[in-house]
Amino acid sequence: MSKYSIKDLEKLSGIKAHTVRIWEQRYKLLNPKRTDTNIRFYDDDDLKLILNVALLNENGLKISKIAKMTGEEMKAEVLQLTERSFAYDDQIHSLVLAMVEFNEERFEKIISTNILKIGFEQTMLNIIYPFLSKIGVLWQTGSIHPGQEHFISNLVRQKLIVAIDGQVFTGEGRKFLLFLPEGELHEISLLFTSYLLKANGHKVIYLGQNTPDDDLNNVYKVHNPDFLVTAITTNPSNEFVEGYLQSLGERFPKSTIIASGYQIIGQDLNLPSNIRLMHYLKEIKEYINLLATNTD
Structure with missing residues (x-):
């Protein structure tokens, strides 16, 4: 069983902790438990309940009406709302x-x-x-x-x-090599970039998670891609990300390197001219769209 503080409920549901306490007292919506040291906590059932209550309340149902619903009635109403x-x-x-x-x-x-x-x-x-x-x-x-x-x-x-x-490659478009650095495992943004590229007719060579430098070098020599794409979410960390990107720019000077991820957002990085930082996925999508009309 998971344990949640009232602040956790606030973060997950968007309902202020003060409001949650009022609802507890006035409508008996929740029944917090206590640890052996008398600290209040909530369990998974409490969290599910407050999430359902929050969704219904945000869509116009009064809390007084919601409080009278059974668990099954509340769940059914939430499902109907989601579908509508x-x-x-x-x-x-x-x-x-x-x-x-x-x-x-x-x-x-x-x-x-x-x-x-x-x-x-x-x-x-x-x-x-x-x-x-x-x-x-x-x-x-x-x-x-x-x-x-x-x-x-x-x-x-x-x-x-x-x-x-x-998606089927038609033989046209540019060639992209997609990879994550050694130790980096968060590949969802890289997968979505692969989808966008293929959907726009580009060739994708996908190396994926945790790519050793030697493997990256060897694949690059064989395929000579126009672009390299990477995402840095956790590794390398903030203090090493600039050096890592500088190394990529120097090792692959003939390619444009597109880099994104949490570790580059908000950083003032001194990077080679062949590196483009993309802070959000919509930027990557816009850049891919520009490639269709720009041959630079």
Whole structure:
């Protein structure tokens, strides 16, 4: 059983801790437990309840009415709301619930419905990525445990691989070599970049996670790609990322190197001219679109 503080509930649901306490007292919505040292905490059931309450309340239901619902009535209302509403925030909220419940069927339904409605790219850019950013912060602050983050990441990864497999290279376009540095395992943004490139007719050589430098060098010599693409989320760390990127620029001077990831955001880096920093996925998408009309 996971244990959550009232601040964890606030971060996950968006409901202020002060409001949660008022709802506890006035409507008996939650029944916090106490540790042996008398510290209040909430369990998984409490978290699921407050997430459902928050979603319903944000969509106009009064808390007095919500408090009278049974658990099954509340769950049914939330499911109906998710199916009716295509507001991005509502969909992200529903994904948080699916994560907390380890509910693969619910995750699949939310994502599949949105793909049919707005397409794969827009679902990734407007729902999945904001959701992943949110759970990344929650994981770093300890509000969710690693198992929940891994559960969702693997489901998203599966979706991306299926989408990539559906793209066929036509023999035109530029050649891209995609890789993550040694020790870097967070490949979702790299997979999505692979999808965008293939969908726009480019050739992709995908090396993926934890690529040793020698392997990168050998593949580069064989294929001579126009572009290298990498994402640096955790490794190398902030103090080493500039040196690493400088090394890439010097080793592969004839290629444009596109780099993104948390470790480069907000940093003032002194880099070779053949390196382009992309802070957000939408920048990468816009750059790929420009390649169709720009031969530089």
